[in-house]
Amino acid sequence: MQLLKDKIRRDAKIVENRIIKVDNFLNHQLDITLFNEIGKEFKRRFANKEVTKIVTLETSGIAIASITAQYFNNVPVVFAKKHAGLNMNQDVYEAKVYSYTKDQEYTIKISKSFLCPSDKVLIIDDFLASGSALMGLYSLLSQSGAEISGVGIVIEKTFQEGRKLIEEKGLQLESLAIIESFKDGQVVFR
């Protein structure tokens, strides 16, 4: 997706040829115009798939998933919780996820009320790198019996193993910007 790649080249910060920071448009300050273009592009890529629900993960996936849902007939969005409150239903699907950016293991949870075997789920997330978060979502969805229509990612670091893990599950994976490497503080797209 050219618009997104241009935005990354212009506004992302590359730290130590290793970390990409997109907090000025993707995960702290949110560029709602860009998110709409992202939503349209996901619809184009999954145009032939039935989608009854969009599932994402707290926190950074929520806004992208919500705007994207508007291009899929306003299907409900369900986000897996990392930080469940005391009031959360105890009847949940859960899975372990390791976060590299927080150096911490989480239990992610989705209430059993919001996933069922007749659901056809599009998974949306901001980043794909190690694939740990995505495999956690895959586990929750498998427990529920829901069908997975596909996986839509905004930015993929394709030099990590996430893509391999998802493709091994036989899922359609669409990443809107695929980073092959970092070189001299710049992004090299595939």
Add this chain to the structure above:
Amino acid sequence: MQLLKDKIRRDAKIVENRIIKVDNFLNHQLDITLFNEIGKEFKRRFANKEVTKIVTLETSGIAIASITAQYFNNVPVVFAKKHAGLNMNQDVYEAKVYSYTKDQEYTIKISKSFLCPSDKVLIIDDFLASGSALMGLYSLLSQSGAEISGVGIVIEKTFQEGRKLIEEKGLQLESLAIIESFKDGQVVFR
């Protein structure tokens, strides 16, 4: 907002005449059609206010703020972080917030890059009760010098002290559903 009140009466769960659970449409599963109506209603109520940015708080405010921004010329959304990653910029505004639903004190943070004195900020959040989260956001915004155009809340529990705290600051507060009390497991709206 009648549509919202109807939705609450139909789908919210009241626990122990004290807690209102709206996780099936507002803060776990998200009703995107409803969120669009909420966004339109906030625009109607703040039609005469200049808004250059919408600010909310991780997690439940994010989707509502993002959909609402579409009715304010797609202004950027900035959310205060409760769970900052290792990559977060250290140059932040911060404030303490106490969460009753998690029985825990947080430090909320917004990067200084995303707020400036020329900003006119609409604050959006899902709930207003004790006002602790809102006072935290007020503190962050005051530190930045940004002007606050108003405060938009989806559900207010008006029997707690949040409204008083916000009105004492001289801010326009608009809550789309105002709960006066709970009676026999039902909501009593104002």
